[in-house]
Amino acid sequence: MDKGFFLRWMTDLLNWLGLNSADGGFKSLAAALVVMVCCALVWWIVRFVLLRTVRLKEKISTPYIHLIFDSKNLKKIALTVSVLLFYVLLPLAFDPATDLGRIVKKGLDIVLVWMFTSVLNSAVRTIFEIIYKKRQSTGQPLKGFMQVIQIILWCVAIIVIISILINKSPTKLFTGLGASLAVLSFVFKDTILNLVSGILLSSDKMIKVGDWIEMPSAGIDGVVIDMTLNTIKVRGWDNTISNVSPYTLTSGTFKNWQGMFASGGRRIARYVEIDINTVKFCTEELLERIAKVELMAEVVNNLPLPRNQNSNLELFRLYIERYIEQQPWLNKDMIHMVRHLQSSDTGVPLQIYAFTSTTVWVEYERIQAALFEHIMAIAPLFDIKIFQRPSGGDLDKKATIEEIEAIV
16 A cells, blocks of 8 residues: 555545535635544554554564564554654645645654654664563673664754754754764763763673672672663662762772672682781690691691791691681682781781682671681680780680690
């Protein structure tokens, strides 16, 4: 069915009714009313047929069918078809030679541009939703790209509408718009910066929905739950929602923890400070005590002579290394060690540097807590004291060496 078919059909109908838009008066009004009623009837039929497909989508198991046959999109299509038909039949409803005919035609041109743009935006949204669901496992942020395309479509539509209103060619408006870019760039500076930053974040895959990001300077620490052109929403660990602009992230420094989850191991890099006054060479009595610990028996028995040249801190460090290597949570594919940091007025920092085999936050904290609880509890067996500023609690009874040996 082409445009000529509808014109011939409607012309025959109006001739049969004895109506003509050029006659003026009541006949002209009646002809316009008949054309509009016919267009409304076509709108109802097309809308009814399209909406029937919504019921069919429930019986079809094809993926994404519910996105394609969305009722809102179908209603927009039905309305656009009826308005387009009215545009074709416009000469039969309003005499194009009259002022009213020209005004109605111009108004209809504007409505058609607006409706076509709305339909195109709905199509773009549907396409991006399908692409997003297909790539949901990768979490690529596509909403920013979708919004860029939609903004471009609406900008073009507005320029075309303005050209219709002032009876100028759209190309001339586009040419004149170039001279105003400097002013527009200043007015929409923040929007442009966020637009470019959003594209940069998406194209370089810096972040995506579901990533844990941390930016202390902006008070951001949580999981990304949404990414748009102007805003990135982050859900904090206290379930508060923080909004940060893409430009804030690209202009500053933030940490993305997603690489840690992808690696399969989470780092432990904490230390205890050893009281320097308790570091000493081992006596035979101390060596015999340490040898009773299962992990240290072989080490003590194989010490080079003279054995009193080995410090208790050295044996304590070796014990922690062996203890860590025995733990099931240790990720042995990654580096692990026990080392000294630069000493200070609070003692000698003894750092445990290792990776757990789990990245789950709760399990990681339990592992880390249990490790340092054991280190602090076993330290007195080596005659080592963990540095702590004096307090009234220092007068309380401490566990004896015999009690620690019994537990170990």
